[in-house]
Amino acid sequence: MTVMAQTKAEIGVIGGSGFYSFLEDVTEVTVDTPYGTPSDSLFLGEVAGRSVAFLPRHGRDHRVPPHRINYRANLWALRSVGVRQVLGPCATGGLRAEYGPGTLVVPDQIVDRTLTRKQTFFDGVTREDGVTPNVVHTTFADPYCPVGRGVAMKAARDHEWEPVDGGTMVVIEGPRFSTRAESRWHAAAGWSVVGMTGHPEAVLARELGLCYTSIALVTDLDAGTETGEGVSHTEVMRVFGENIDRLRSVLFDAVAGLPGAEDRDCLCTHVHDGWDLGIELP
Numbered sequence: 001m002t003v004m005a006q007t008k009a010e011i012g013v014i015g016g017s018g019f020y021s022f023l024e025d026v027t028e029v030t031v032d033t034p035y036g037t038p039s040d041s042l043f044l045g046e047v048a049g050r051s052v053a054f055l056p057r058h059g060r061d062h063r064v065p066p067h068r069i070n071y072r073a074n075l076w077a078l079r080s081v082g083v084r085q086v087l088g089p090c091a092t093g094g095l096r097a098e099y100g101p102g103t104l105v106v107p108d109q110i111v112d113r114t115l116t117r118k119q120t121f122f123d124g125v126t127r128e129d130g131v132t133p134n135v136v137h138t139t140f141a142d143p144y145c146p147v148g149r150g151v152a153m154k155a156a157r158d159h160e161w162e163p164v165d166g167g168t169m170v171v172i173e174g175p176r177f178s179t180r181a182e183s184r185w186h187a188a189a190g191w192s193v194v195g196m197t198g199h200p201e202a203v204l205a206r207e208l209g210l211c212y213t214s215i216a217l218v219t220d221l222d223a224g225t226e227t228g229e230g231v232s233h234t235e236v237m238r239v240f241g242e243n244i245d246r247l248r249s250v251l252f253d254a255v256a257g258l259p260g261a262e263d264r265d266c267l268c269t270h271v272h273d274g275w276d277l278g279i280e281l282p
């Protein structure tokens with residue numbers, strides 16, 4: 001029997017720590033990009049009649065730490081199979097006592113405290129394939145897709161999981177967790193959650209004209225907020241494991257609720273109107 005293998009997908013899901021598979025019946029697709037190799041293959045499947053590409057952000061066996069993820073290759077690979085809207089679930093630390101483990105935050109702002117990551121496609125540097133992108137300054141005042149945020153929050157509410165609507169995710173370089181002083185500083189600044197991968201994932205998605213929605217599961221109170229020995233990876237993975245089934249259900253509903261590709265009319269789709277990018281987007 002010959003079955004036509006799926007080669008395209010309209011929606012991307014990038015799974016974080018503890019989230020290494022999404023769909024059961026998948027076609028594994030290997031994608032190479034002008035920016036190198038993604039964290040893993042793309043796993044293509046269907047949810048509620050929508051085609052989805054899942055990518056485990058750290059690789060399926062968690063071999064890629066946050067600071068060594070090839071974010072550019074990941075986003076480029078997703079776009080090259082047809083993805084135009086991306087959901088980015090991630091494990092985060094809560095910076096407020098009321099954001100305990102199991103809290104779901106749909107942030108609306110980012111603060112970048114990373115140090116070493118390539119965070120643009122448009123740096124004017126000639127690629128290995130001889131193509132040189134132009135220098136482009138991308139509008140990023142509102143880093144997340146407003147439509148995707150609304151869809152994600154509705155999906156959570158439909159599962160009786162009231163999400164935190166908005167808030168700032170501060171993204172640290174990692175792979176270590178924050179000191180208490182750093183954590184107190186982040187909390188005093190009024191930020192909500194701390195993670196290690198939200199940047200540059202969101203800005204690279206925006207540069208490619210993709211809708212990107214961050215869905216932050218709080219797995220621990222960050223060091224400045226808790227009073228024990230500090231954040232441990234074991235605890236992060238335990239809490240993530242406890243919440244993975246309902247998070248997956250929320251993501252399924254969010255996928256189903258996203259607009260069709262031809263119906264997108266959010267700011268993400270217009271970000272480079274008037275710019276000559278110098279490169280062809282896949």
Ligand SMILES: [Zn+2]
Binds near residue numbers: 145147210268269
């Ligand atoms: Zn959008």
